[in-house]
Amino acid sequence: MxxxxxxxxxxxxxxxxxxxxxxxxxxxxxxxxxxxxxxxxxxxxxxxxxxxxxxxxxxxxGDIHILSKNPLVVQSLPRFSNAFQSGGFNDSAYKQVDTYYGPLLEHFLRQHGYNNIFLVDTDGNVVFGVKRDEYLGTNLRTGEYSSFSIGEVFKEALNNVKFSDLAWCEEAKDFIFMGAAPVYDLANKLLGVVVAETPYSTIDAILSQxxxxxxxxxxxxxxxxxxxxxxxxxxxxxxxxxxxxxxxxxxxxxxxxxxxxxxxxxxxxxxxxxxxxxxxxxxxxxxxxxxxxxxxxxxxxxxxxxxxxxxxxxxxxxxxxxxxxxxxxxxxxxxxxxxx
Missing domain, CATH: 3.30.450.20 (PAS domain)
Structure with missing residues (x-):
């Protein structure tokens, strides 16, 4: 070869x-x-x-816990409750309380990006809402919304901070989270519960990235x-x-x-x-x-x-x-x- x-x-x-x-x-x-x-x-x-x-x-x-300790909430909740039980939302006493505390709570809502903030007294009456929706004036112990997310978180929050799963909000036409916490006065007397609605968009922003x-x-x-x-x-x-x-x-x-x-x-x-x-x-x-x-x-x-x-x-x-x-x-x- x-x-x-x-x-x-x-x-x-x-x-x-x-x-x-x-x-x-x-x-x-x-x-x-x-x-x-x-x-x-x-x-x-x-x-x-x-x-x-x-x-x-x-x-x-942390936010809802801090909100429940806020002097604005501690002072306004019993005043709203007393005015509501005395004459309802159209009473002059209620309007006076609302004129003073309402804008302050609305400012807090906008500052922290909440969808709504509710104040509920110990009897279960929703005595205030920054935005007027279907829950306002109802009773979360015995009323039609007692078995809804807001009713469940209210009952739990009489003792501890509580958060709901996602729930539909008809007013916002979107899903929201509800966080609730007990409100006490300086003598450690239970005044009621503060409930804050957080929009779904806050967590959607995490998932969409x-x-x-x-x-x-x-x-x-x-x-x-x-x-x-x-x-x-x-x-x-x-x-x-x-x-x-x-x-x-x-x-x-x-x-x-x-x-x-x-x-x-x-x-x-x-x-x-x-x-x-x-x-x-x-x-x-x-x-x-x-x-x-x-x-x-x-x-x-x-x-x-x-x-x-x-x-x-x-x-x-x-x-x-x-x-x-x-x-x-x-x-x-x-x-x-x-x-x-």
């Missing part, structure tokens, strides 16, 4: 070996690293959002009744307290587990789901899920595999063509040099 043939054959074997060994080796080395990196990103987003939601509730608990989650990434919350406590990114209709979700991820999260795995989401689409219970929320039992479609999550891996195949095919093709024409050229020269 001529030396040039040996060189060409050796080159062919070397290139073939490279394609056979280096391609799969590169794929096997890079794929786990790429998967690990993206899963860590999803876990980081999950932990950040979990902390933000926990801080949100912690701050709201989806930087780094691509086109199919979604952050959402599910309550222990399996209904969503947030808006779906993919459905136009309202999903809050409307869409029931009972997936493998939510089931595992409600068992107290924190994990990341591939599951089918509420659209029956395979997703990479990073989920966790939302601990330390006290009055609500929620789980948080950070998800992205598997196709998008692992698209770089598919692209890598495709590129390796394309590159290998091109190199193999060029090498084969080069070897073919080189050997053919040598064969032709050999034939021409032979004596006739």
């Amino acid at each position: 001529k030396p040039v043939h040996k060189i060409l054959i050796a080159s062919g074997i070397a290139i073939f070996t490279f394609l056979v060994i280096m391609g799969p080796l590169t794929y096997k080395t890079l794929v786990p690293a790429m998967k690990h990196e993206f899963m860590n990103h999803l876990i980081s987003v999950r932990e950040i959002k979990k902390l933000q939601i926990q801080n949100f509730f912690h701050e709201r608990y 989806r930087d780094g989650l691509g086109e199919t990434g979604e952050i959402y919350i599910v309550g222990d009744d399996n209904f969503m406590r947030s808006k779906s990114r993919f459905l136009t209709q309202n999903t809050i307290l409307k869409l029931e979700i009972n997936t493998k991820a939510t089931q595992d999260a409600f068992r107290g587990n924190t994990d990341i795995q591939i599951v089918k989401d509420y659209r029956n689409i395979p997703v990479l789901s990073a989920y966790t219970p939302l601990d330390n929320l006290k009055d609500v039992a929620w789980v948080l899920l950070i998800e992205i479609d598997v196709k998008e999550a692992f698209y770089p891996i598919l692209a890598l595999k495709t590129n390796l195949i394309i590159i290998g095919t091109i190199i193999g093709g060029i090498t084969g063509i080069y070897l073919y024409f080189t050997l053919r050229k040598k064969r032709v020269r050999s034939n021409l040099s032979m004596p006739s």
